[in-house]
Amino acid sequence: MSDEPGPSKQTHSQTHSQTHSQTHSQTHSQTHSQTHSQTHSQTHSQTQSQTQSQPSSSSSSGPASSSQSSSSGSGTLSSVDTVPITELSSIPEETEEPEPKCWGRIVPLIRGFNMLNCVENQYSFGRDSRNEYCFNDPIVLGSPRYRTYSKRHFRIFRDESVVYLEDLSGNGTWVDDTEVGKGKRCPLNNNSVVSLADPKHKVFMFVDMTEDDQPNFPKEFREKYHVTRKIGSGVCGEVKLAIERETCKKVALKTINKNDFPSVGTVTRNAEREIEILKKIDHPCLIRTEDFYQTQDSYYIVLEYVEGGELFSRIKAQKRLKERIAKLYFFQMLKAVQYLHENGIIHRDLKPENVLLASHEDECLIKITDFNQSKILEESSLMKTLCGTPTFLAPEVFTADATGGYTQAVDCWSLGVLLFICLGGYPPFNSETSSMSVRDQIISGHYCFIRSQWESVSAQAKDLVKKLLVVDPNKRLSISEALQHPWLNDEEMKQRAFSLMYPTQPSEPSQPGPSHAGLPQPGPSRPEEPQRRSKRKAEEEGETSASKRRP
Incomplete structure (x- = not known):
C-alpha cells in the first residue's frame, strides 16, 4: 500500500x-x-464522474x-x-462434430460399381449425376446393361432403426429375388442382395454395420473377409457367401464342425498339410481351394465362388436337362474326376448339390466342389456320415469292411447316378418307385427307367448309365472307359466344352497336354458290341435293371 x-x-x-x-x-x-x-x-469511468475533475499527482x-x-x-x-x-469467464470453445457413424455398407457384386459407406439418412442411386451414388464408372458406361438402369433407379433410407429400399425405376428392382415394384418399398436385411432391371443381374449387397454376426470366426479371418448370407448346406457343414474386404471379391466359406467328425484313429490328421495339397489342385472344372483356417472346434475352408448355383437347382427348375446339355455337363464332370483320381483324390460324395454352374446360361462351365473334405476328414468318419443320405453311394460302401478300402470305382457309380438324374429328372434309387429300402435297391442294383421320363432320351445315353450302375466295381466302367463311350464321341460337344474350360486356348489343343487338358483318345472297338445289345434292351421302357457289364 x-x-x-x-x-x-x-x-x-x-x-x-x-x-x-x-x-x-x-x-x-x-x-x-x-x-x-x-x-x-x-x-x-465511475470514479471520474463522482470526484472533481482534477488530476491526482500522487498515488493512493x-x-x-x-x-x-x-x-x-x-x-x-x-x-x-x-x-x-x-x-475469468470461460471462452466458449467450438464443440467438435461427432464423427458420422456408418450404419450400412453397399457392397458391389460386379465390376464398375464402388463400395459406399452409409452415414447420411438416405441415398439415391442411378445414372443421373444428381444422385448421391451415380453410375458413371467407365466400365458401367460401356456395359450393354447401362441403358437398362434408370436415371433414378432406387433409393435407400433409414427410418429409426429400419433400413428401406424404394424402387424408383422403370425396369424394376429386386431384393433377394423378390420384385419391389415402382413406388413401393421393402426393408433391407443384413446381406440383402439388390438386382437391377433383371432378377439375375445382382449388383449390390447391403451390409448392416450396426450388428456383428461373425464373432466366432478366427481373428485373422475376420480381418480379411466379411461373411454374408448362407448359400448352401450339406451333411458336412454349411456354406456362406463371404466378401474379401480389400478387393470386394466374392468367395464361398465352408464351415465344418470338428465335433461332427470325431477322430476314430490314433493318428491326428494334419489338416494344414492336406490343404496345401488341395491348393495345388488346378483344373477348370474343380472349385479352387483359396484359403484355410481352423479353431479348436471348426474348419473354415475358403473356396472359389461361382454365380450359377447348384446343378440340383437347375434340374429342379427344368424338371430334367436337355440331353445335349446333360452331355456337355457330364463330359466336364468326367474330366474333373479323372484329374482328381490322377492326383490321388477320391471324391466319395458326388451329387447334384456338389456340382456348381459358372453362369445362369444353359451352356456353361461346371465346377465340382467338396472334394476337399475327403482329404481333410478321416475316411471312416466321413463315410459313416454320408451313409445317412445313401442315394449316391456305391454298393461296396455298404458291403465293404467298415475301415474303408474303397477304390476310385465309387466315384464312377456316383457319376452314373448323377447322369441318371440329369436325363430322367429323378433318382434311380428312391423309396417312391420301389417297396425295397434305398440301401437294398443300391446293393442289388435295382432301378427302373420310367417310360414318360425316358422316351426322348437316346439309347446310347441309357447305355452309358447302365454301364456305370454296375454293382460289381471290377466290372463297372472306369472314368477313361466312360470318356471313350460312343455317347460322348461328339466332337462338336467336346469343342464347346474345351472352349468353356480353356477360353484363352484353342478349343482343341494341337498337341496332347496334361491328362486333364487333352482330348480323350479314340477307344477300342470293344464297347461297340455291348452298345448294340443294350440298344435293343433299351426299347423296353420301364425295365428293371440289375445290369452287370460284360467283362
Missing part, C-alpha cells in the same frame, strides 16, 4: 479513495464474470480487499495485474 496523502489533499484523497474503493468493490462484485478490461473501464489506494484483486499505485488494475484464473 502507498503512504497516506498529505493534509492539503485529504478531502479529495479520502473522497477519491473511498469512492474508488467502493466503486471498484461493487463493480468487481457485480462483474465477477467479466474480463479485466471491462472491470478497469467501468471503475475508472484505499483499503480495497486484496483477496479480490491486487491494485497498482494508480488505484486501478494495471495491464500487468492479473485476476485469478477461476474468476
Whole structure:
C-alpha cells in the first residue's frame, strides 16, 4: 500500500479513495464474470464522474480487499495485474462434430460399381449425376446393361432403426429375388442382395454395420473377409457367401464342425498339410481351394465362388436337362474326376448339390466342389456320415469292411447316378418307385427307367448309365472307359466344352497336354458290341435293371 496523502489533499484523497474503493468493490462484485478490461473501464469511468475533475499527482489506494484483486499505485488494475484464473469467464470453445457413424455398407457384386459407406439418412442411386451414388464408372458406361438402369433407379433410407429400399425405376428392382415394384418399398436385411432391371443381374449387397454376426470366426479371418448370407448346406457343414474386404471379391466359406467328425484313429490328421495339397489342385472344372483356417472346434475352408448355383437347382427348375446339355455337363464332370483320381483324390460324395454352374446360361462351365473334405476328414468318419443320405453311394460302401478300402470305382457309380438324374429328372434309387429300402435297391442294383421320363432320351445315353450302375466295381466302367463311350464321341460337344474350360486356348489343343487338358483318345472297338445289345434292351421302357457289364 502507498503512504497516506498529505493534509492539503485529504478531502479529495479520502473522497477519491473511498469512492474508488467502493466503486471498484461493487463493480468487481457485480462483474465477477467479466474480463479485466471491462472491470478497469467501468471503475475508472465511475470514479471520474463522482470526484472533481482534477488530476491526482500522487498515488493512493484505499483499503480495497486484496483477496479480490491486487491494485497498482494508480488505484486501478494495471495491464500487468492479473485476476485469478477461476474468476475469468470461460471462452466458449467450438464443440467438435461427432464423427458420422456408418450404419450400412453397399457392397458391389460386379465390376464398375464402388463400395459406399452409409452415414447420411438416405441415398439415391442411378445414372443421373444428381444422385448421391451415380453410375458413371467407365466400365458401367460401356456395359450393354447401362441403358437398362434408370436415371433414378432406387433409393435407400433409414427410418429409426429400419433400413428401406424404394424402387424408383422403370425396369424394376429386386431384393433377394423378390420384385419391389415402382413406388413401393421393402426393408433391407443384413446381406440383402439388390438386382437391377433383371432378377439375375445382382449388383449390390447391403451390409448392416450396426450388428456383428461373425464373432466366432478366427481373428485373422475376420480381418480379411466379411461373411454374408448362407448359400448352401450339406451333411458336412454349411456354406456362406463371404466378401474379401480389400478387393470386394466374392468367395464361398465352408464351415465344418470338428465335433461332427470325431477322430476314430490314433493318428491326428494334419489338416494344414492336406490343404496345401488341395491348393495345388488346378483344373477348370474343380472349385479352387483359396484359403484355410481352423479353431479348436471348426474348419473354415475358403473356396472359389461361382454365380450359377447348384446343378440340383437347375434340374429342379427344368424338371430334367436337355440331353445335349446333360452331355456337355457330364463330359466336364468326367474330366474333373479323372484329374482328381490322377492326383490321388477320391471324391466319395458326388451329387447334384456338389456340382456348381459358372453362369445362369444353359451352356456353361461346371465346377465340382467338396472334394476337399475327403482329404481333410478321416475316411471312416466321413463315410459313416454320408451313409445317412445313401442315394449316391456305391454298393461296396455298404458291403465293404467298415475301415474303408474303397477304390476310385465309387466315384464312377456316383457319376452314373448323377447322369441318371440329369436325363430322367429323378433318382434311380428312391423309396417312391420301389417297396425295397434305398440301401437294398443300391446293393442289388435295382432301378427302373420310367417310360414318360425316358422316351426322348437316346439309347446310347441309357447305355452309358447302365454301364456305370454296375454293382460289381471290377466290372463297372472306369472314368477313361466312360470318356471313350460312343455317347460322348461328339466332337462338336467336346469343342464347346474345351472352349468353356480353356477360353484363352484353342478349343482343341494341337498337341496332347496334361491328362486333364487333352482330348480323350479314340477307344477300342470293344464297347461297340455291348452298345448294340443294350440298344435293343433299351426299347423296353420301364425295365428293371440289375445290369452287370460284360467283362
